[in-house]
Amino acid sequence: MSAGPDVPGRVEITARALTSLARAVAAERLGAPAKRVRVGLGDASGALALDITGPIAAGDDVVGRSARIAEEVKGRVGDLTGRRVGSAHIELTGIVRPRGTRTA
DSSP states (O other), X not given: OOOOOOOSSXXXXXXXXXXHHHHHHHHHHHTSOGGGOEEEEEEETTEEEEEEEEEEESOSOHHHHHHHHHHXXXXXXXXXXXXXXXXXXXXXXXXXXXXXXXXX
16 A cells, blocks of 8 residues: 655754653653743754753662663654764752652
8 A cells, every 4th residue: 555646845843843742751751841841952963962950869779870861862763764873961959749749
């Protein structure tokens, strides 16, 4: 079964749309509100580079989780945009705790 006739033209995704998409993916993976996550776009030898800044959900092994999250964000953003994502750097700015929990 064929996918249909080729349609002339191309699809472009603006930098603003890429940033919003990457922010949503990163926030979901970090377990943080999107409004607290910032994403910068750059170039990594012709591929997309993501600089992510934001908090991470409380839990064990924050460093190990953040490394896994960086890889997950790279893969998911690449899948959704059809672009090659060469790097994802995460700078953690804090810990997000579930509502209703406080420490004395």
